[in-house]
Amino acid sequence: MKHIGLDLNQQVWVVQLASPQEAKIVLEQAIRQKRFIQILGENHVEYQGRARSVLTEGERLIILKRDGTLLVHKPSGVEPVNWQPSGATFKVAVKEGKLVLLVNRAKPRETVRITFTKILLIIASNLDDPGEFSMFLTEEEMQRVLSAHPELIENGLRIIRRERQVAPGFIDIYARDSEGRLVIVEIKCRRASREAVLQLQSYLKSLQKETDTHIRGILVAPSLTKGTLGLLEQLGLEFRKIEPQQCYKYIHQTATRRLTEFTENE
């Protein structure tokens, strides 16, 4: 084992080419200390829980987070090949001369077992992340803007309420048009598909049954997939093209300074 690279405050451990026994000791200590652990090595992975899977030998990066998150990352692909969401427990063992990592979760009952045939590198650090994350231009954001500025959808539209619950789910916007007719609006911040139409349709029907009057249904989206406009018309629904960009200028400008700088630079 080459136990190398301890930094000034022992904040980062770097252990190279450990034997299974040595790795076990290091990992158990790191898990106890709730460190952020990375293991580079050759392994095979079995999973059983909501489904079952087998991954045969290969070199991957294993990540154990202090909240009980497991990630198994292949050399390519944005999604982990195996994982466990936060709250899992980690156990380390040496079986038949091999390092075995057992990850268990209670609800639903799930297990991931990782058996190492080679341990290239172990890193255990104390990551401190007080950073704050903010997102803009999501569907929620678009809803808020369009609720505040219904004229973007149609002149004379008056909001009755946002997010009204009906039997099959939620209506994004519930309003009355300039002629006093009820209007429900389904908002998508990206290209909308037939699925969105079915959603709007089922909301509309449910509400129609309740109120027993004609109701207009409007799908708001930047664009539609191929057959979707046809389906809309067939069902007597309407389409209003709105780009997320059109909403952007109405978003409350808190904490967006850096984002603006970023945009100017790129």
Next chain:
Amino acid sequence: MKHIGLDLNQQVWVVQLASPQEAKIVLEQAIRQKRFIQILGENHVEYQGRARSVLTEGERLIILKRDGTLLVHKPSGVEPVNWQPSGATFKVAVKEGKLVLLVNRAKPRETVRITFTKILLIIASNLDDPGEFSMFLTEEEMQRVLSAHPELIENGLRIIRRERQVAPGFIDIYARDSEGRLVIVEIKCRRASREAVLQLQSYLKSLQKETDTHIRGILVAPSLTKGTLGLLEQLGLEFRKIEPQQCYKYIHQTATRRLTEFTENE
């Protein structure tokens, strides 16, 4: 810079406490060689593309994969706080004395910028992963089993075809019952919600319009969410409770030996 821990074949580079300039050289080389790169450090992240986001200073793990995948992982949570799917391009720069990582994607046009205020550790390895991944007990698996053994759904059921396309999407199973009536089956391998019912309903209607005869609709699932059975009955559809476990014994037993061992051990 402590350039340490090169293994025998220089398969793994470990660089600790690099200056921004040193880090730039190492990373550019590693990117050119399409290595699997991990960077531990303090940084802030801006994203602009389908949405926009800002993440203020904190310590995180950055992963650059050789297929152009970016991951930014906080010390907790299974999901990356920022990311880019495969196909992005990586650029490294030093701006105002800080290491800056620029990740660009063409379609949709997106950019992630990571600015490092501290670089704790850089690791660049040549992961070789020839492993094969197999999953069991998915919805597809369940479909295959139930197509091969329709008697699990109902006695006398004869499959006409699997995955028949109709206007709103795909029908999982299209069959005729013992009395010669048409039957369409929608299969869910988990608890089914109203959405599944709406799906089945829209398929059924579309097919009914086409054939102009009565058609039975059956929803197969291990269980239903609360109001779902009521909705089913209201629409004249049927429910058949089938557990994924019931299908398991019919799954073709290739490459499942290790999985079986695993199950026996846990």
Next chain:
DNA sequence: ATATGCATGTCGCAC
């Protein structure tokens, strides 16, 4: 706790 719908979803597959 359960149900419901969004997501920078990602991914695979059919057309």
Next chain:
DNA sequence: GTGCGACGTGCATAT
């Protein structure tokens, strides 16, 4: 390339 649906989806939110 686009459309469409599954996913061990994860996740927040509302009941």
